[in-house]
Amino acid sequence: MQVCSNNQQILHAVSTWKAQGKTIAFVPTMGGLHAGHLSLVHQAKANADKVVVSIFVNPTQFGKNEDFDHYPKTLEQDLTKLEACQVDAVFTPSKEQIYPNGYTSHVKAGSLAQGLCSKSRPGHFDGVVQVVHRLFEIITPNVAIFGQKDYQQLLVIRQMVETLSLPISILSGDIVREQSGLAMSTRNQYLSVDEKETALKLYQVLIQLKQAVLKNQDLSVAIHNSKATLSQDFKIEYLSVFDANTLKSITDNTSKIAILCAVFLGSTRLIDNIIFNQG
Ligand code: AMP
Numbered sequence: 001m002q003v004c005s006n007n008q009q010i011l012h013a014v015s016t017w018k019a020q021g022k023t024i025a026f027v028p029t030m031g032g033l034h035a036g037h038l039s040l041v042h043q044a045k046a047n048a049d050k051v052v053v054s055i056f057v058n059p060t061q062f063g064k065n066e067d068f069d070h071y072p073k074t075l076e077q078d079l080t081k082l083e084a085c086q087v088d089a090v091f092t093p094s095k096e097q098i099y100p101n102g103y104t105s106h107v108k109a110g111s112l113a114q115g116l117c118s119k120s121r122p123g124h125f126d127g128v129v130q131v132v133h134r135l136f137e138i139i140t141p142n143v144a145i146f147g148q149k150d151y152q153q154l155l156v157i158r159q160m161v162e163t164l165s166l167p168i169s170i171l172s173g174d175i176v177r178e179q180s181g182l183a184m185s186t187r188n189q190y191l192s193v194d195e196k197e198t199a200l201k202l203y204q205v206l207i208q209l210k211q212a213v214l215k216n217q218d219l220s221v222a223i224h225n226s227k228a229t230l231s232q233d234f235k236i237e238y239l240s241v242f243d244a245n246t247l248k249s250i251t252d253n254t255s256k257i258a259i260l261c262a263v264f265l266g267s268t269r270l271i272d273n274i275i276f277n278q279g
Pocket of ligand 1: 036037145
């Protein structure tokens, strides 16, 4: 496994593979790797000849009062996990490699970035789109894999690729959960043992809400009830039931539904979702 800490190294690896006619799958991450990330790596391996994983905590997607400074950094363990998955190259750039002096990006997040996470994290998706576009520019993958865990992000990336006509297939990976049902997240490290116990209620509420939707119960009543349950343990940022393609209200044309939520448990922000077919 090659560990490339600068652009020249990864460019060399990628151009060598391309000259050999190999295809490349790319999995962008911010490190603090868990089984959710590794499931994307396995999917990448199944979809291309070579797999590149990036580990870069992107400053431009964090707000002023967010956890950029103490975001978990576990590079040694991450590399061990990726080596065990037989990843071909890990790209671990510095901020200067990604945003060299004078670098400007004109790429902005599209309409799907509106609402949901953007409400509390203004500019977040512009930062995500900026870094992913830059990483795509350097790595030029054939395929890139993103987790459904960050569902709005997945749609925003797909929209960017479509708008810019980038020759990259975007695949999504299912949410990997703890046995308790809690969606795996690097930020789960912030939770105390008691909080982890409480956190699993989030997924339980989402499942109940899904059942209510499938039974055609009044949507606003069902959401209201779910919020009432959630608010016993969490500070709710949003809990929405939307068309999974448009991230807008459900219509007669809706075929796939997304239940999406963001909550705070103490000072830790958790997001989760369920995507399912309409009845
Ligand atoms: P992050 O390191 O948090 O930026 O995440 C990197 C990628 O891993 C993103 O595409 C996430 O959606 C994905 N991811 C994070 N958590 C999970 C999970 N529990 N299951 C599947 N994919 C995940």
